[in-house]
Amino acid sequence: MNSGKMPERGNRQPQDRRPPIRRARRRSFVGPVIAAVLLTTLVIVAIVVLFALIIGRPGKPLGNDTGTVPPPGEETDYQTLAPETTGIPETSFETEPSTAPEPVTEPAPVAITGYKVVTLDKSELFSGDLILVNSQYAYDFPEKKNTINVFNNKNKAYKLSSSQIELEPRTLEALNAMMLDFSNESGKSDVLVKNGYRSYEEQKQLFDARAASYGEENAKKYLAQPGHSEHHTGMCFDLGIYPDDGRVYDLDGLSGYADWFVKNCGKYGFILRYPENKAAITGITSDKWHFRYVGQVHAETMNELGLCLEEYLEELRKYPYNGDHLLVTTSSGKKYEIYYQYASDTGSTEVYVPENLPYTISGDNALGFVVTVSISG
Numbered sequence: 050m051n052s053g054k055m056p057e058r059g060n061r062q063p064q065d066r067r068p069p070i071r072r073a074r075r076r077s078f079v080g081p082v083i084a085a086v087l088l089t090t091l092v093i094v095a096i097v098v099l100f101a102l103i104i105g106r107p108g109k110p111l112g113n114d115t116g117t118v119p120p121p122g123e124e125t126d127y128q129t130l131a132p133e134t135t136g137i138p139e140t141s142f143e144t145e146p147s148t149a150p151e152p153v154t155e156p157a158p159v160a161i162t163g164y165k166v167v168t169l170d171k172s173e174l175f176s177g178d179l180i181l182v183n184s185q186y187a188y189d190f191p192e193k194k195n196t197i198n199v200f201n202n203k204n205k206a207y208k209l210s211s212s213q214i215e216l217e218p219r220t221l222e223a224l225n226a227m228m229l230d231f232s233n234e235s236g237k238s239d240v241l242v243k244n245g246y247r248s249y250e251e252q253k254q255l256f257d258a259r260a261a262s263y264g265e266e267n268a269k270k271y272l273a274q275p276g277h278s279e280h281h282t283g284m285c286f287d288l289g290i291y292p293d294d295g296r297v298y299d300l301d302g303l304s305g306y307a308d309w310f311v312k313n314c315g316k317y318g319f320i321l322r323y324p325e326n327k328a329a330i331t332g333i334t335s336d337k338w339h340f341r342y343v344g345q346v347h348a349e350t351m352n353e354l355g356l357c358l359e360e361y362l363e364e365l366r367k368y369p370y371n372g373d374h375l376l377v378t379t380s381s382g383k384k385y386e387i388y389y390q391y392a393s394d395t396g397s398t399e400v401y402v403p404e405n406l407p408y409t410i411s412g413d414n415a416l417g418f419v420v421t422v423s424i425s426g
């Protein structure tokens with residue numbers, strides 16, 4: 050049907066144009082005088098046009114205006130076209146995203162839709178970001194050492210007191226990141242990492258040497274007993290300052306160092322493990338240079354709540370799986386849900402974990418497990 054109609058429409062158009070042609074034929078009856086006038090005007094017009102061309106040539110290079118101009122829409126020279134297009138609103142697309150403030154898009158937290166059970170062996174109580182090693186809880190040394198050499202894996206933003214220092218890999222990664230940022234912000238690269246992982250034997254030598262010189266009571270006051278030093282974990286280190294004058298300073302021995310680390314360490318997953326105001330709980334009097342890795346979410350939460358590790362674990366035990374969970378947001382805007390599961394006496398423990406969201410489990414080296422669920426959408 051349609052194909053039949055189309056040609057019909059096409060045939061009508063020439064018929065419609067016939068009347069003007071007919072009118073033109075009628076004009077041919079006008080006298081020769083008018084024809085002569087038309088001819089002369091044509092000649093005059095031709096002369097005028099010729100003149101215009103001859104005069105116009107020097108001022109207008111023909112090649113520029115005619116042959117080489119690209120068809121509209123085809124941009125052949127981005128450099129020269131760019132300034133011309135500055136007034137066109139479309140160019141503002143390029144600048145709008147950078148000038149507008151970063152949109153703070155905090156996605157709504159994702160709800161845990163269901164739980165499944167994982168069964169944890171008793172040995173898993175002794176590992177994870179949140180293990181507590183103090184005078185009460187000894188470190189459970191794993192069969193295979195989980196530390197690596199710092200000297201071979203560090204950046205140039207800091208110094209080492211020994212090329213033999215070792216740290217647990219994630220701790221070292223976080224240390225590198227923190228030191229790089231400190232160095233970039235302060236222009237300094239003379240912070241010294243003095244101690245990292247320490248074996249049972251090394252701690253024993255330190256302790257025995259001190260006890261021999263100052264007595265056992267003195268040694269107990271200033272040093273952890275072998276097996277009870279947090280340095281066994283490889284997840285902590287001591288910082289000093291080693292500037293060009295060749296002397297070694299404590300981290301708070303020169304201005305412009307200690308405050309930065311206390312203020313910023315949480316972002317990298319570190320806590321100042323033995324703050325002065327927690328000495329009664331930690332049992333260690335103010336180590337202003339000893340930092341411990343616990344992961345960003347827990348470090349920032351501890352700093353915000355003003356709790357040391359002993360207190361923080363005690364606090365988390367108030368958030369069981371089947372009760373309220375602790376909801377926290379990190380400085381990078383990530384949201385987490387945290388809850389606690391006491392370890393079973395039977396040897397293995399059933400822990401409820403979300404079916405639909407990523408999570409980590411850390412033993413606390415004491416009474417149970419901390420489940421940390423990432424609930425960022």
Ligand SMILES: [Zn+2]
Nearest residue numbers: 244286287339
């Ligand atoms: Zn230390």
